Amino acid sequence: MPFIENGLVLRHIEVSRDMYELEFIAPAIAPDCRPGQFVHIRSGLDNNPLLRRPLSLYDVDKKLGSITLLYKVVGKGTNLLTRIRPKEYVDAMGPLGRGFSLLPPRKTALLVGGGVGIAPLVYLARVLQQQGCKVKVIHGVESRRELVALGKLREIGVEFLPSTMDGSAGYKGLVTDLLLKKVNPADIDFVYCCGPEKMMARVSEIARENGIAGEVSLEEYMACGVGACLGCARKLKSSDAQYKKICKDGPVFGMEEIEF
Amino acid sequence: MGKEIFMPDEELDLSVNLGGIIMKNPVAVASGTFGYGGEYEGFIDIADIGAVIVKGTTLEPRCGNLPPRIFETPSGMLNAIGLENPGVGIFLQEYLPRLRDQGVTVIANIAGNTIEEYARMAAMLEGNRGIAGMEMNISCPNVKEGGLQFGVDPDMVYKVVKAVKEETSIPVMPKLSPNVSDITAIAQAAEAGGAAALSMINTLMGMAVDVERRKPVLGNIFGGLSGPAIKPVALRMIYQVYKAVKLPILGGGGIMNYIDALEFIMVGASAVSVGTGNFVNPCLARDLVWDLKKYCIANNIKSIEEIRGAAVQ
Numbered sequence: 001m002p003f004i005e006n007g008l009v010l011r012h013i014e015v016s017r018d019m020y021e022l023e024f025i026a027p028a029i030a031p032d033c034r035p036g037q038f039v040h041i042r043s044g045l046d047n048n049p050l051l052r053r054p055l056s057l058y059d060v061d062k063k064l065g066s067i068t069l070l071y072k073v074v075g076k077g078t079n080l081l082t083r084i085r086p087k088e089y090v091d092a093m094g095p096l097g098r099g100f101s102l103l104p105p106r107k108t109a110l111l112v113g114g115g116v117g118i119a120p121l122v123y124l125a126r127v128l129q130q131q132g133c134k135v136k137v138i139h140g141v142e143s144r145r146e147l148v149a150l151g152k153l154r155e156i157g158v159e160f161l162p163s164t165m166d167g168s169a170g171y172k173g174l175v176t177d178l179l180l181k182k183v184n185p186a187d188i189d190f191v192y193c194c195g196p197e198k199m200m201a202r203v204s205e206i207a208r209e210n211g212i213a214g215e216v217s218l219e220e221y222m223a224c225g226v227g228a229c230l231g232c233a234r235k236l237k238s239s240d241a242q243y244k245k246i247c248k249d250g251p252v253f254g255m256e257e258i259e260f
Numbered sequence: 261m262g263k264e265i266f267m268p269d270e271e272l273d274l275s276v277n278l279g280g281i282i283m284k285n286p287v288a289v290a291s292g293t294f295g296y297g298g299e300y301e302g303f304i305d306i307a308d309i310g311a312v313i314v315k316g317t318t319l320e321p322r323c324g325n326l327p328p329r330i331f332e333t334p335s336g337m338l339n340a341i342g343l344e345n346p347g348v349g350i351f352l353q354e355y356l357p358r359l360r361d362q363g364v365t366v367i368a369n370i371a372g373n374t375i376e377e378y379a380r381m382a383a384m385l386e387g388n389r390g391i392a393g394m395e396m397n398i399s400c401p402n403v404k405e406g407g408l409q410f411g412v413d414p415d416m417v418y419k420v421v422k423a424v425k426e427e428t429s430i431p432v433m434p435k436l437s438p439n440v441s442d443i444t445a446i447a448q449a450a451e452a453g454g455a456a457a458l459s460m461i462n463t464l465m466g467m468a469v470d471v472e473r474r475k476p477v478l479g480n481i482f483g484g485l486s487g488p489a490i491k492p493v494a495l496r497m498i499y500q501v502y503k504a505v506k507l508p509i510l511g512g513g514g515i516m517n518y519i520d521a522l523e524f525i526m527v528g529a530s531a532v533s534v535g536t537g538n539f540v541n542p543c544l545a546r547d548l549v550w551d552l553k554k555y556c557i558a559n560n561i562k563s564i565e566e567i568r569g570a571a572v573q
Contacts, residue, residue, distance in 0.1 A: 050336060225539075229341070230292075233329055
């Protein structure tokens with residue numbers, strides 16, 4: 001069940017240029033959170049910017065009742081959000097949306113992240129690992145300083161392969177090329193992916209060619225976040241004329257459903 | 261959360277009779293911003309809302325416009341949803357019974373392509389228990405009259421309101437489009453046609469451009485502007501219409517707090533509607549009622565009537 005609460009900010013740090021990690025206490029929202037869901041954050045009390053910003057769950061500590069978000073500054077809303085300091089409050093609504101389906105224990109999951117799209121995959125990695133899945137994470141970025149999830153993924157204890165466009169760490173080139181060269185499809189039971197649409201399209205194609213099912217997490221402008229305004233519409237392959245709503249029917253969809 | 265415990269005076273009666281639509285308090289949620297109510301269950305007890313104006317319905321189901329459908333603008337947002345809805349039949353079968361069982365004050369919202377379509381929908385809604393009022397979206401293009409919007413021509417407004425009124429005993433409330441040169445002429449035509457109340461204002465037509473792609477942002481090119489950005493326009497229009505007609509007005513356009521609501525009441529609105537504000541605060545309708553009660557108690561006001569139109573000169 002979703003709630004709205006003012007979460008006490010514990011930590012808010014710039015982890016890379018224009019990328020921030022925000023942890024806040026959310027005792028009402030945290031217990032029900034599932035990987036792939038999001039919280040709808042109000043970045044200021046002014047009317048400009050007006051709407052909330054949907055940010056995916058980067059990590060959740062259910063014992064502490066805290067939620068951590070990873071976001072990139074892309075506009076006015078996220079820019080304003082950076083000004084909230086520890087001991088101040090953040091207005092959060094959630095958990096919202098349909099998250100990732102969870103692979104059964106002992107299966108192997110491949111998580112493919114592009115840029116800040118790594119955010120929902122980190123919490124997913126934690127939950128999959130906890131329930132006894134084998135988890136491999138690959139993350140594509142421009143340069144090594146954007147490999148911001150390294151610490152968390154190490155702490156969770158999953159296999160991690162980075163790719164950088166400038167070759168400053170890991171494989172030099174696209175994450176999809178890394179995937180083709182360094183991952184044996186026979187080892188993978190399921191693929192989870194979040195990042196730029198082009199990347200998700202290519203990962204979905206590779207998964208399909210190898211007969212592996214998977215899920216992607218989409219992004220779109222949102223207003224309400226609960227399926228009331230019908231603003232974040234996307235047509236699926238199976239849904240004929242009907243539009244699905246990214247906020248409510250997603251943001252996670254089966255790879256085979258999405259026309260990129 | 262974070263609100264002080266404060267029980268407003270239970271004696272204070274803020275109920276409103278909006279042209280026969282009985283509302284337990286003067287705050288409604290606007291059509292298209294609250295789905296069919298269910299989306300916001302859990303955040304707010306929707307039976308506590310003065311009236312829930314449900315998502316607009318059409319005779320046949322509609323799948324809506326190509327995305328992107330929404331875009332945020334300074335202190336507002338553009339939307340071009342395209343009346344996505346399952347059709348009036350599904351509304352009556354699936355959504356209305358649930359709302360009625362929950363004790364929700366429901367105002368239906370209808371939109372048509374021709375006068376006959378409006379009349380048919382009104383006839384279909386007639387006789388169903390649990391519909392307190394019928395809001396008419398008259399911002400649709402009339403396909404028979406060459407696509408001109410109903411809401412911009414007084415003669416067409418008169419005809420369509422009259423045709424709906426003849427089919428139903430439910431109070432009829434046209435929602436006026438602000439995209440006209442003389443709003444009072446439209447309001448008078450609606451009054452002559454038999455409207456019980458007026459809902460105003462609908463969104464202002466606008467657009468946004470994606471400079472990188474050198475294209476309009478919205479899939480539909482144009483969209484309706486809502487939110488605090490349009491509040492001054494809404495206030496001005498309600499002020500004018502309040503002086504020009506006798507009908508009660510449901511006023512809205514960018515209401516985000518009780519001060520905004522008071523502005524609408526003071527230019528003549530009998531009740532207010534919140535729309536875009538619901539997206540920011542799903543509990544806004546409830547919060548407004550609390551704050552209005554507190555305001556009334558603090559200012560020794562016994563009824564909203566006492567301040568309605570107070571700013572009109």
